[in-house]
Amino acid sequence: MSHSAILRSLQTIVPDTELRQDEVRDVFAAQPDLGRLAQRIVTASFNGSGIDTRYTVLDELSLISDAESPQFYDRASGALLSPATKVRNEIYVREAWKLYVDAARRSLESDPDITAADITHVITVSCTGFYAPGPDYEIVRALGLADSVQRYHLGFMGCYASVPALRAASQFCAADPDAVVLVVSVELCTLHLRSSEDPDMIVATSLFADGAAAGLVTARKFVSAVPGFALDRFHTGIIPEGKKDMAWMIGDEGFEMILSTAVPQLIGDHIFDALRPLYADRAELATAFDDGTIGEQIAHWAIHPGGRSILDRVEERLGLSEQQLGPARKVLRQYGNMSSATVLFVLRRILEQEGARDGDRVAAMAFGPGLTAEAALLTVVAPT
Template identity: 65%
Template sequence: MAVALRGLATVVPPTVLVQEEVRDVFAAQPGLTRLAQRIVATSFNVSGIDTRHTVLIELSREAHPDEPVFFDIRSGELLLPGTKARNELYVEHATTLYLDAARAALAATPGIGPADVTHVITVSCTGFYAPGPDYVLARDLGLPPDVERYHLGFMGCYASIPALRLAKQLCEATPDAVVLVVSAELCTLHLRASNDPDTIVASSLFSDGAGAGIVTARPLEPGERAFDLDRFATRITPVGEGDMAWKIGDHGFEMVLSNAVPAIIDQHITGAMEPLFAHDDALAEALRTDASSEAIEHWAIHPGGRSILDKVESRLVLTEEQLVPARATLRDFGNMSSATVLFVLRHILDQASSGDGERVAAMAFGPGLTVETALLTVRG
């Protein structure tokens, strides 16, 4: 029984951050040391990002609230609101992104409507509220009153892959199931000025966005393009637990993203791919002989940062073309935590070069250091 990811849709908030302008704001903050100013310049300049999106409209040139919460445009100073103020904005804006992404996914899935949805899985690590986004989707989309709901919270950047794995398992257990999966992340709510290198790196990368899709074993409609969800695997690297972390502080959530992460991924990425390819002799042999780029046509790599993509490309001997979906996503949208890999998959599906039957290896990284992988097949 083939289980497919259908109706894959992505949305972003309307406010655009231009990377060079954001760099200059962060570099001009009072209290920054000269070393921190140099780190800001380097981190932003080599990020591989041109633009990002944010729900914080006061960061735009057009919005000038009389009582700013995050950014005082008159002084150019980034403010330091508490976690409560940040989370209240999450409740307001994440709800909109969840609903917009879910509606787009349903509209893009022929033959499936709200009444068909049997399960909802929501994903986020950038805020909390209850009743949560799973409840809001059921209520505002008019889903059946007995729809089953699950929320994967605070897992980090890799969480959309476990969400798709869970959705597939639900479909295998109930062949007529229709699972709505939605990831929404508002990372910019937690950005702040700092002399800490890890915080500076996070400020140069993270952004807001949402992705959604329908997972079901129901047959595709004529002309529909989707992904078969073939197989999933997970691996915890033996090092790196303290190099990527996400904790709740008094002034928002605090990201630890050390400069050792690219080297850890470089050292352990091949081992992390082994369980995904273990059941296919040809793929396992391709991994051993550095021929993965020939065995797998497309690669949906979570663009945690430019240096991470460089390490993955080099270690797995991938072509520059195979990294275009990940690099283009990073360039245009930044790192949207768990939602990002859905943007990369959407890019692959939109490519004229992706044809029926071609395979996709997806990979995302997060706290632990955890590597989640998936093997997919293009359909349509």
């Protein structure tokens, strides 16, 4: 394409209920059905998570709520409950659309030029609930978009899904120079948390949180100079050895995350193979990638913080600085792992709080079931 599509007006939101990691740890560790080993794993997982706070749509989990008919946490007994998948999904239906509409509205309202009438496509992203007519429909009706807006939903892909959503948006813009694509990710991961003795489930419980993000993607030229990211190039890599180590299944008591302790090692072992094609057509980047100086060529790294150990391994293998992984670590510490929405939180932080300058290169990367690594090469657009 002659001009890269630009991601602009990126906005992020979280629900009102804040979870303090140490308080949630104590509740999970105190469950009477846990054996001593599981209690130790809970303590270690929560303490080593790199998270201070998370957010949830479940008021019950605030630990101060006195719900008359608790579904997830009975404060009186201190017991964590395990509702059926149908109950969890009904809460998703009730709560998710508000975040979809709110995030989408904020993105539109923050843009000085783009209005509802300009939107040609809507892409919604989520892996934590289902319903139809879905969030894409809700956004069109609530924001007054044209009924003819093309709607797409990327569902159940896991933590990496916002990257293919941005790729699809850029492809729409390549096909139609007048396209303006609204991309919205909403994940309510806490709906699927529950007490367990399974180490993988315990790790997931210590990490996942709720959040939403939205942005506008277009190659159109507007009057105002708006900061954002040029979407230059995308690549999908697969680490087949990790298929069994990261998965997302539907069970009778919620969706079930498989997130084994082998994932950071697998990512570290294969990250060069997964990323090399992204830089293949740019000689200076390809050379830097192979000689270990890629961190000097690419200023900012929007790595999905799937967990602290994943960030540690990426930093070590790619020879990145502590500062380059700072945005991902700060998002993890403040918000936890919000699945597909998280990398958009990291990108927003890079643009607004990390001193990004016009022309700076950005590498974005997210990991999910498969084991799939989705990567993107971006350029900061920061008009002065």
